[in-house]
Amino acid sequence: MRIQDTFAQALTAVITQPLRTLLIIVAMSIGISSVSVLTALGESARSYVIHEFQALGTHLLIILPGRTETTGGQPPVFGETPRDLTLKDAEALMHSTHIAALAPVTVGSAPVSVHGLERETTIMGSSAALRRVRHLNMAMGQFLPDTAFDQPRPVCVIGQTIREELFSNSPVLGQWLRINDRRFQVIGVLASEGQSIGVGLDELVIIPVASAQTLFNNFSLFRILIESKSKASMYAAQNDIKRMITLRHDGEEDITIITQDSIVNTFDDILAALTLIVTCIAGISLLVAGILVMNVMLVSVTHRTTEIGLLKALGASQQQIIGLFLSEAALLSLAGGITGLIIGQLSLKLLQQVYPDFPLQLPLWALLAALSVAVITGLVFGILPAYKAARLDPIQALSKR
Amino acid sequence: MIELNNIHRDFQVGEQTVHALNGINLSISAGEYVSIMGPSGSGKSTLLNIIALLDQATSGSYCLDGHDVTHLDETILAKTRREKIGFIFQFFHLIPRLTAYENIEIPLTLAGIAPKLRRDRVTSALDAVGLTDRASHKPDQLSGGQRQRVAIARATIMHPAILLADEPTGNLDSHSGIEIIELLEQFNQQGVTLLVITHDASLGQRAHRNIRIIDGQSST
Numbered sequence: 001m002r003i004q005d006t007f008a009q010a011l012t013a014v015i016t017q018p019l020r021t022l023l024i025i026v027a028m029s030i031g032i033s034s035v036s037v038l039t040a041l042g043e044s045a046r047s048y049v050i051h052e053f054q055a056l057g058t059h060l061l062i063i064l065p066g067r068t069e070t071t072g073g074q075p076p077v078f079g080e081t082p083r084d085l086t087l088k089d090a091e092a093l094m095h096s097t098h099i100a101a102l103a104p105v106t107v108g109s110a111p112v113s114v115h116g117l118e119r120e121t122t123i124m125g126s127s128a129a130l131r132r133v134r135h136l137n138m139a140m141g142q143f144l145p146d147t148a149f150d151q152p153r154p155v156c157v158i159g160q161t162i163r164e165e166l167f168s169n170s171p172v173l174g175q176w177l178r179i180n181d182r183r184f185q186v187i188g189v190l191a192s193e194g195q196s197i198g199v200g201l202d203e204l205v206i207i208p209v210a211s212a213q214t215l216f217n218n219f220s221l222f223r224i225l226i227e228s229k230s231k232a233s234m235y236a237a238q239n240d241i242k243r244m245i246t247l248r249h250d251g252e253e254d255i256t257i258i259t260q261d262s263i264v265n266t267f268d269d270i271l272a273a274l275t276l277i278v279t280c281i282a283g284i285s286l287l288v289a290g291i292l293v294m295n296v297m298l299v300s301v302t303h304r305t306t307e308i309g310l311l312k313a314l315g316a317s318q319q320q321i322i323g324l325f326l327s328e329a330a331l332l333s334l335a336g337g338i339t340g341l342i343i344g345q346l347s348l349k350l351l352q353q354v355y356p357d358f359p360l361q362l363p364l365w366a367l368l369a370a371l372s373v374a375v376i377t378g379l380v381f382g383i384l385p386a387y388k389a390a391r392l393d394p395i396q397a398l399s400k401r
Numbered sequence: 402m403i404e405l406n407n408i409h410r411d412f413q414v415g416e417q418t419v420h421a422l423n424g425i426n427l428s429i430s431a432g433e434y435v436s437i438m439g440p441s442g443s444g445k446s447t448l449l450n451i452i453a454l455l456d457q458a459t460s461g462s463y464c465l466d467g468h469d470v471t472h473l474d475e476t477i478l479a480k481t482r483r484e485k486i487g488f489i490f491q492f493f494h495l496i497p498r499l500t501a502y503e504n505i506e507i508p509l510t511l512a513g514i515a516p517k518l519r520r521d522r523v524t525s526a527l528d529a530v531g532l533t534d535r536a537s538h539k540p541d542q543l544s545g546g547q548r549q550r551v552a553i554a555r556a557t558i559m560h561p562a563i564l565l566a567d568e569p570t571g572n573l574d575s576h577s578g579i580e581i582i583e584l585l586e587q588f589n590q591q592g593v594t595l596l597v598i599t600h601d602a603s604l605g606q607r608a609h610r611n612i613r614i615i616d617g618q619s620s621t
């Protein structure tokens with residue numbers, strides 16, 4: 001039997017049993033659309049997060065006070081910090097030849113006010129190098145001046161939200177604002193970054209690190225952000241940092257170094273695993289669809305017993321009967337798969353309308369995978385009915401009326 | 402052409418063994434016209450099914466065209482059935498969703514013949530059974546006699562050497578019954594070996610040779 005004829009026969013069988021066809025297409029398309037939508041969500045979340053972290057800068061090293069024993073684990077948020085990171089540590093690290101830029105960071109929260117308008121916000125103390133290390137863009141004015149770390153100055157750079165809330169549309173540059181009891185002159189406004197992982201840049205007020213230390217009366221650093229000279233010098237920079245800090249901290253290596261690489265990899269792994277889990281859960285609906293395909297096909301075999309018996313009496317071999325039923329299953333599930341993909345794409349379009357900022361798309365591989373999964377499901381669950389049909393005894397099949 | 406040697410066919414029904422065929426010996430040469438008669442349940446259909454390779458004997462041997470076909474692989478069996486044997490049933494067994502034309506086409510499609518050649522052969526087969534104007538009719542739009550003629554066209558489309566008919570007139574009135582038998586006889590006149598099971602003695606007498614089956618044994 002020619003392949004075209006096998007499929008043509010299967011197609012007429014599909015068309016002449018509209019209820020069965022509809023049932024299988026609905027079940028299969030539910031499975032395929034949920035798998036494709038959830039895969040798209042997972043994939044998009046992954047690439048979004050990875051992209052966000054990559055925007056942090058590719059040669060970024062973050063030093064935290066305290067040491068985690070398990071490598072790759074959580075930074076010690078609640079653990080006691082054995083020895084503080086200080087501005088002196090930061091200055092010492094500047095001597096490493098592998099470090100291109102270094103920004104000490106302290107963080108605190110304080111009320112900020114202008115002409116009676118007041119709000120509580122995050123105050124970050126840092127240096128001029130922060131702009132380079134974090135790839136910050138200015139909307140207007142300039143960033144913190146490049147002065148020695150230990151030199152306080154009454155200047156600040158503010159985020160867009162702060163600007164809108166405290167100054168609305170009036171001019172900002174050169175204006176004074178009050179943090180706690182101290183006055184700072186606004187010298188720059190950050191460009192809006194939209195959503196960013198970690199600190200919301202739009203709600204930030206950045207002041208020189210020495211000013212922040214006196215403001216909060218806290219002389220230990222929250223972090224030191226470092227940009228190494230190149231991707232290749234990341235390791236050398238890490239070694240330098242460990243050696244220098246150990247030397248300064250009485251032989252104790254009491255810091256944790258996080259690289260942007262390790263963060264990205266961790267999140268990549270976590271989100272890939274999440275996507276897989278979610279896809280597997282949606283895969284259950286495919287399994288259900290497969291079982292439905294099997295049952296409906298089995299019913300169809302019983303229904304068409306006489307026809308199958310006749311085909312065998314007319315000289316159809318077992319392989320031909322199997323071929324006929326498997327191509328029927330394949331056609332049905334392919335139709336279901338395509339319908340499912342269309343439904344999936346429409347749902348994604350709809351979601352995209354609701355969340356325009358979130359990049360949503362089904363990668364091509366997932367599209368093809370969904371289609372092949374549909375067909376494979378149909379084939380696997382079509383095998384049993386096909387074999388049942390092929391093994392029918394023609395005489396008994398024909399005598400059944 | 403057909404050589405049956407001591408054919409037995411037992412059916413297991415629960416604890417009981419039914420001996421449908423009890424040592425049948427039969428020899429039919431090419432081009433013969435044979436009728437098979439006998440009481441109901443005597444084993445006529447069982448015999449014809451074995452000759453048609455639809456069923457296998459429990460013991461004994463069957464030679465078709467000089468080849469032992471008693472134990473053949475399923476694929477070869479199907480091929481032999483398709484190419485050498487045409488079978489006509491009492492209940493026509495047409496596929497209801499297919500037209501007369503499409504029903505006749507099935508064996509050609511199964512044999513992997515190209516569409517153009519199929520069209521020529523189905524058209525002439527429809528002509529041979531006098532149903533050219535009914536080509537696009539579904540079985541339920543045809544009379545019993547017309548349906549059986551479609552079935553005959555289907556059975557002969559592969560130009561088989563043997564034509565087997567199990568009570569082909571059993572479901573027809575006597576007038577169309579005669580027409581069907583005459584159509585089958587036409588094929589016999591063209592050299593096709595013809596075996597017909599029938600209840601009707603007058604139809605049976607038209608054959609060159611009559612075989613009587615009683616209790617699974619033949620008595621000529």
Ligand SMILES: Nc1ncnc2c1ncn2[C@@H]1O[C@H](COP(=O)(O)OP(=O)(O)O)[C@@H](O)[C@H]1O
Pocket residue numbers: 412413414419420421439440441442443444445446447448
């Ligand atoms: N598949 C079967 N299972 C059990 N018994 C069968 C089967 N087919 C036929 N028989 C028995 O074999 C005997 C012959 O049947 P059959 O060849 O159909 O008779 P006929 O066609 O002469 O009326 C009957 O007794 C019938 O009951």
Ligand SMILES: [Mg+2]
Pocket residue numbers: 445446447
């Ligand atoms: Mg019978």
